[in-house]
Each structure stands twice: as structure tokens, then as C-alpha cells.
Amino acid sequence: MSFPILRVVGGALLVLAGLVAYYGVSIGASAALLLVLGGAAVVFIAVLGHRPRPWDVAIFIVGILALGVVSAGYASGPQLVTYSGTRSQVHSNAISVAVTSDTGSVSVGFSNRISLAYQVNFSTPGGLFFFGGPGANTVSNTTRNGVFNLKVGSTWSGVSVLLGRGYFLDIQVTTSTGSIDLEAPGAETLQNVSLHSSTGSVNAVVDSSALTSLVLRADTGSVNLVSHHLGAAGSRVPITLSASTGSVSMNLGLVSKDAVSLTASTSIGSISQSLNGFSITQNTRTNLAATAGSIGSAPNSFLITASSSLGSVDLTAGFVSG
Numbered sequence: 001m002s003f004p005i006l007r008v009v010g011g012a013l014l015v016l017a018g019l020v021a022y023y024g025v026s027i028g029a030s031a032a033l034l035l036v037l038g039g040a041a042v043v044f045i046a047v048l049g050h051r052p053r054p055w056d057v058a059i060f061i062v063g064i065l066a067l068g069v070v071s072a073g074y075a076s077g078p079q080l081v082t083y084s085g086t087r088s089q090v091h092s093n094a095i096s097v098a099v100t101s102d103t104g105s106v107s108v109g110f111s112n113r114i115s116l117a118y119q120v121n122f123s124t125p126g127g128l129f130f131f132g133g134p135g136a137n138t139v140s141n142t143t144r145n146g147v148f149n150l151k152v153g154s155t156w157s158g159v160s161v162l163l164g165r166g167y168f169l170d171i172q173v174t175t176s177t178g179s180i181d182l183e184a185p186g187a188e189t190l191q192n193v194s195l196h197s198s199t200g201s202v203n204a205v206v207d208s209s210a211l212t213s214l215v216l217r218a219d220t221g222s223v224n225l226v227s228h229h230l231g232a233a234g235s236r237v238p239i240t241l242s243a244s245t246g247s248v249s250m251n252l253g254l255v256s257k258d259a260v261s262l263t264a265s266t267s268i269g270s271i272s273q274s275l276n277g278f279s280i281t282q283n284t285r286t287n288l289a290a291t292a293g294s295i296g297s298a299p300n301s302f303l304i305t306a307s308s309s310l311g312s313v314d315l316t317a318g319f320v321s322g
Contacts, residue, residue, distance in 0.1 A: 081122040081157075083139045087164060090117040092148040094168040099152040101159055105178040105200065108171060110188065111162040118150055118164065122157040168210070175200055179221065182206065185228065197221055201246070206230065209255070209322075214239045222246040222311070229320055231255040232300040239304045247311040252304075255322035259293030259301035262317070269312040276318035288315070 095118065099106050111119065122137045136155030141148060147170075152159060158178075163169065170192040173180050179200035184190055190208040194215045201221040206214065209231040215238070216223045223243045230252055241248050247269070254260060262278065264271050264287070271288050273280075282289035295301050306313050 079122075079124045081124075081137060082119065084119040085117045085141070086115050087117045088115075090148045092143055092146055093166075094147045094170075095163065096147050096149045096170040097152070097161060097163070097172065098150070099154075099159060099161060099173045101154045101157075101173075101175045101178055103156055103177045104154055104158045104175070105180070106159045106161070106173050106175055107181040107183070108161045108163070108173065109183040110165055110186075112165070114164075116162065116164045117148075117167075119162040120150075120152055121160040121162075122154060123160070124157040171195075179203070184208070191233065211237055211239075213237060216241050218243045218246055220245045223248045225250040225252070227252045227254075229253055229255070230302075231322055232258045232302050235299060235301050236295065236303050237301065239302055241304075241306040243308045243311055245310045246308065247314065248306050248308045249314040250304075250306060251316040252318075253320040254292075254302065254317060255300075256319040257298075257300065257322050259295050259298035260291065260304060260317075261295050261302070262288070262290045262292075262304040262306075262315070264288040264306040264313045264315055266308045266311065266313050268310050269308055271313045271315070273315045274317075275315065278317070288313075292319070 097108070097118075099108070120139050124137075137157055138151075138153040140151045143149070152161065165188070168189045168191055171182065171190065172192075172194045173182070173196070175197045177199045178197065180195045180197050180202045182193070182195060182204040185205050185207050188206075188208055189210050190206060191210055191212045193204070193206060193211075193213070195202045195204060196215075196217045197219070199220045200218065201223070202216045202218045203224045204216055205226045207227055207229045209229070210233045211230060212233045214225075216225055217240070221243065223241050223246065225239075225241055232255070241250060256277075260278070262275070264273075266286050270285050271283075273283070273288060273290075275290050278290040278292045280288070280290045293301070295303075304317075306315060
């Protein structure tokens, strides 16, 4: 049986098309690869006197078409799409943001533009438009019970959300494949925060004097929380940090009048801690428990839980004036 030269080259072209779709390669580089592989196949066929079979030719042609289509998409460059709303259009002092992304990272931050209520930016590599297109991005909003609800969805794009300052905020972000970054320094009026990535890291800088819940979770990836000023809006406010496969770290400046109960655990890994103003009640390689103040009597308090199944847990916390 003769060696199927065109079938092998066609398969290589399909692999290259997949790599181009994932990483992005200029059309010039893709054309050069196409010429090299195609020319090599023709030379080998001529030298060896090989007669290709029809289905080998078909695979070769499909490989050429796939690489050409994906490369042409990237030749147009990244596609940028922006949606925004002004303060005059948002008749509420509270905004609830929900972002869902299938494949792509999500970042949430704040703008100092006085007139801005929100801005949503989608960034999609050109080649991916052949697999989803800009129609895969959605932005919708409703106002209910005095809350402006902003809903953002994306299949392929990277998503960036900028919010105006001065709003009471709930933020919920979910990604299937992609990291999540939240930058909210400066004692923003964040109330509920929920960030979950199935495959990707979760990083958050959160300052708030009105926090009612904070959940950061990564199934495969690390979790990192930093806060310079964090105050509870009531008793037993939950802060949950968890990673199934990856490390968990936090560095918190907690309001001094708030009581705290902190527990941490890891299955495979270790726990390190630097807790100023806490009483340590349990401290082993895989489990930690600490308290500050009286959870039962304090009007404002936190229940902090940090856990990793396969990774280390690094905890730093202290108290700042409220």
C-alpha cells in the first residue's frame, strides 16, 4: 500500500487551521505555510510517482480551504464592539450587572467619567467571526423595583465592563473558559459579588463599606482577593473563596468594629497565615480556624471561608479604622 502523502498533508493543514483559529497568525505566515506544505506534497508525489486517491485529494482540499478561511478572518484584525449608557439614561442609583461568557475572559472596572453609567466592550479576534460572529454578543437592560439590571452575554469575545462611580452595585460574572478580573478599589458601594470561572483564574480587588456577600470560585484556576477597606452591611456576611484545582490567597483590611469568623481548609497543599488581631483556635497544615470579636453580639460581622482541594491557601488579614 502506497504512502498517503496528500492525506497526511491535508491533516497537517487542518491542524494548522485549528492552531491559527486559537492563537491567531497573520495571513502572510499562513500563506507561507500553505505553499510549503502544498509544494512539498507535489514534489513527493512527482518524485515517487504516487497516484493519490480521490478521498486523499478531498482531505487535502478541505485542509487548504480551512486554513485559508481562518487566515482571511484574522487578516481583518480584531473586531471591537462597544455599548454604553449615560447617567441621564439610567434612572436608578442601583445597578445589577450579570455577565456570562462561554469562551473569553471578563474584566470589570470603574470609570471616572462623570456622565458614564456603564460601558461594555467586546473584543473578538477576526478569525473567530467564522465560528460565532458579533451576533454572539448580547447586551440588554431592564429596570425593576428601582434597580437597573444590565445583562451581558458572549460566546467568543473578551468582555470588558466599565461602571460609573456612586451606584450601589451587585456584580455577577460566570465564565466557562476564561479568567475574571474585578478592579473595585476606593470603597465602592459594592453589595453582592459573585465571580465563578470553570476554567480560569479569578482575581478581585474589592473595597466596600456595604458588603452583603462575596463569593469567588474557580473550578480549575487560582483565586485571589485583595481589599484595603472591607465593611459588613449586617451580621454574618459571607465571604467564600474556593478553588478545586489551584491556589487561594487573600489579603484583607477589615473594618475594626466588625467581628470575624475565619476557617480555611485544603486537601492536598498547605495553609499559611498572617492574621493580626485574631485568636487562632485551630492551626494545622490542612485546617485553620480563627476569630476576632464576638460573632454572636456584633451587629456587623463576617463569616470567611477559604478552601482549595488541590492547592495551597495563603491568608493575610488585619483591621483598619472604619
